[in-house]
Amino acid sequence: MAPDTVTAAAPSLVAACGAGRAPRLAIVIPVYKHSVLVTEAIASALHEARLADGVAILVNDGCPYPETHAVCQAFASAEPGLVEYIFTRNGGLSAARNRGIRYALACYPSLEAVYLLDADNRLGAGAMRRALAVLDETGADWVYPNIDKFGLEWNGDFSAP
Amino acid sequence: MDTALIENDGAGWVLLYGLNFADSSEYLSRFKVAHLNPAEDDFVLIEGENGAALPFPPQNILALVSATAAGAELAAWCAEARLEIPIVPHTPHLPALLAAMSGRLCQAAGQTSQLMLRLAELRAIHEETQNSYNALRNYVSENGFAPPRLGFINAPDIDGGATLPETVTQLVQPLPVDLRSLCGFALHLQAPLPRFSEGYLHVELRAAEDDAVHHAWHVHYGKLTPGWITFAFEQAGQFWRKTPVLHLRFETAVDPAPLFSLGAPQLRADKVAVIDGIAGTRSLAFKTWQSIPGAPLTVSNQMWPAIRLDQRQISQIEIVIDEDLKYLNVPGQAELVGFDLVTLLANQNRLQVHPFENVVSVARLPRAIPAGASLLSAEVETGHENAGRIEYAIAALPPEDARNISETGDLPASAQISDWLALPPFTRGTVLLRLGRPVRATADLLLLTRLVEGENSVYGWAQFVRISLKGQFT
Numbered sequence: 001m002a003p004d005t006v007t008a009a010a011p012s013l014v015a016a017c018g019a020g021r022a023p024r025l026a027i028v029i030p031v032y033k034h035s036v037l038v039t040e041a042i043a044s045a046l047h048e049a050r051l052a053d054g055v056a057i058l059v060n061d062g063c064p065y066p067e068t069h070a071v072c073q074a075f076a077s078a079e080p081g082l083v084e085y086i087f088t089r090n091g092g093l094s095a096a097r098n099r100g101i102r103y104a105l106a107c108y109p110s111l112e113a114v115y116l117l118d119a120d121n122r123l124g125a126g127a128m129r130r131a132l133a134v135l136d137e138t139g140a141d142w143v144y145p146n147i148d149k150f151g152l153e154w155n156g157d158f159s160a161p
Numbered sequence: 162m163d164t165a166l167i168e169n170d171g172a173g174w175v176l177l178y179g180l181n182f183a184d185s186s187e188y189l190s191r192f193k194v195a196h197l198n199p200a201e202d203d204f205v206l207i208e209g210e211n212g213a214a215l216p217f218p219p220q221n222i223l224a225l226v227s228a229t230a231a232g233a234e235l236a237a238w239c240a241e242a243r244l245e246i247p248i249v250p251h252t253p254h255l256p257a258l259l260a261a262m263s264g265r266l267c268q269a270a271g272q273t274s275q276l277m278l279r280l281a282e283l284r285a286i287h288e289e290t291q292n293s294y295n296a297l298r299n300y301v302s303e304n305g306f307a308p309p310r311l312g313f314i315n316a317p318d319i320d321g322g323a324t325l326p327e328t329v330t331q332l333v334q335p336l337p338v339d340l341r342s343l344c345g346f347a348l349h350l351q352a353p354l355p356r357f358s359e360g361y362l363h364v365e366l367r368a369a370e371d372d373a374v375h376h377a378w379h380v381h382y383g384k385l386t387p388g389w390i391t392f393a394f395e396q397a398g399q400f401w402r403k404t405p406v407l408h409l410r411f412e413t414a415v416d417p418a419p420l421f422s423l424g425a426p427q428l429r430a431d432k433v434a435v436i437d438g439i440a441g442t443r444s445l446a447f448k449t450w451q452s453i454p455g456a457p458l459t460v461s462n463q464m465w466p467a468i469r470l471d472q473r474q475i476s477q478i479e480i481v482i483d484e485d486l487k488y489l490n491v492p493g494q495a496e497l498v499g500f501d502l503v504t505l506l507a508n509q510n511r512l513q514v515h516p517f518e519n520v521v522s523v524a525r526l527p528r529a530i531p532a533g534a535s536l537l538s539a540e541v542e543t544g545h546e547n548a549g550r551i552e553y554a555i556a557a558l559p560p561e562d563a564r565n566i567s568e569t570g571d572l573p574a575s576a577q578i579s580d581w582l583a584l585p586p587f588t589r590g591t592v593l594l595r596l597g598r599p600v601r602a603t604a605d606l607l608l609l610t611r612l613v614e615g616e617n618s619v620y621g622w623a624q625f626v627r628i629s630l631k632g633q634f635t
Contacts (some may be wrong), residue, residue: 037276077271
């Protein structure tokens with residue numbers, strides 16, 4: 001997202017969030033039925049938030065699993081100012097992202113960029129710092145990363161004959 | 162205006178106040194402050210007079226302190242965001258109390274998040290372990306470090322001459338091993354079949370628990386040689402435990418059926434072979450091999466590979482063109498044209514059906530089409546550059562009508578014949594015959610060639626390269 005688009009939005013507000021930080025980057029993570037993998041997404045976002053002056057915004061998209069709430073709640077409470085957590089009725093991925101962006105803009109007028117991370121993905125170490133550097137150096141409005149696939153490898157046909 | 166305080170103690174938990182405080186300084190030293198306004202039937206969080214609105218609260222709110230009538234509405238507003246927090250009245254010592262609670266909860270949240278990170282780490286390690294195991298298993302299987310090993314043998318009772326009856330049609334034999342690691346088995350044929358014996362052996366490996374067919378084989382009697390006959394899988398077993406049961410069906414066109422050996426008399430009734438519905442006293446003689454469950458296997462030339470099964474049990478049979486191929490000329494056709502039109506080129510694995518002027522040349526493969534076949538295909542090619550254009554076709558014919566093929570190659574009405582395919586020399590083509598309905602009984606396969614009008618028969622090296630059948634054979 002273009003940095004100028006982000007910064008145009010919010011005047012300073014809501015002391016409920018932020019713990020006084022003025023991050024440049026918000027990593028918005030919508031979560032729906034990924035209560036296991038989201039931990040790795042949050043952990044990677046947290047690492048990037050520390051490296052790149054960012055904040056992770058967790059958006060529980062009305063996930064029916066209580067574990068999802070528990071995971072998000074724990075990280076938001078354990079990492080104040082680095083992880084924010086909001087809940088919304090299930091509205092789909094785009095609606096959840098929009099809600100997260102809206103929250104981030106309201107809470108952090110200092111924002112220059114937003115990154116959208118899926119709950120079953122994770123960020124490579126230093127990815128956000130490099131992305132911000134590219135934005136700074138090139139004046140580009142947006143930047144996107146390469147991806148690596150991880151997880152169980154396919155090892156042939158295991159279906160019944 | 163009702164105002165509220167949103168207070169953050171800097172450690173993560175927020176205190177949300179829903180009342181007007183005359184003096185909030187005691188909180189301001191430790192918490193940041195925002196206000197909560199009723200907006201129609203809703204609330205928004207704002208900062209100061211000109212702050213931006215936020216119509217939903219964050220989740221890390223510890224408590225709502227309310228001394229006003231708006232308390233119930235605030236509770237509903239929180240519930241809308243699934244924010245389950247206590248709503249309590251203000252007391253002088255509340256800040257200290259909440260700060261203490263906040264500290265403990267933050268500590269617990271920190272421990273929980275650390276445990277979750279550790280759990281995520283273990284999950285990733287588990288995933289890597291599974292990947293490594295799969296890679297190792299495939300490598301070991303493909304490179305032969307863990308070849309299939311003999312798991313069980315029920316030796317043939319050769320001295321006792323125990324074999325199946327010549328008229329056997331069906332046999333069921335449970336195997337005393339686990340399907341999970343089974344990767345092949347062998348049956349023992351005690352004596353060679355007479356040349357005139359004709360038919361197909363259908364073998365299925367099923368699970369006793371659900372009768373599901375896991376592997377199947379179809380073997381022409383002409384391919385059965387005395388001794389151990391190995392039936393192999395492309396992949397060992399399954400990942401769950403089941404009891405394998407062999408189902409043999411003998412589709413015998415001309416007696417006798419193969420004389421498979423039986424073992425010594427069995428004491429256990431659940432291990433004996435059931436022959437044509439009657440439990441005997443002996444088991445079939447067999448060997449079984451075991452391997453790593455799920456491991457892919459290499460099937461050698463000395464083994465019968467399992468046919469591939471899909472959900473409908475459609476499978477494919479290839480008719481091997483070699484020295485054992487049984488084929489016949491149409492009686493009188495050789496005399497009519499002056500030479501044998503059909504020549505087996507065994508070293509090239511091809512059958513040549515030479516076309517001739519004014520006749521349809523016919524090679525008959527007696528009973529080559531098993532019951533259940535629905536699609537026949539033949540790859541063809543003319544093997545000499547000086548040949549003219551030649552047309553190819555294939556046909557299915559009930560065996561009893563074979564004598565009604567004329568010397569000039571006219572077929573009886575009962576024949577189902579493909580379209581004719583015209584090809585120049587050295588051009589590979591495929592002739593397909595989709596049967597209107599699967600044949601109910603074994604049928605003859607006819608390979609047909611003729612000259613395109615105006616061409617001559619010189620160097621008419623019309624050759625059938627590969628013949629296969631598809632159908633629901635089991």
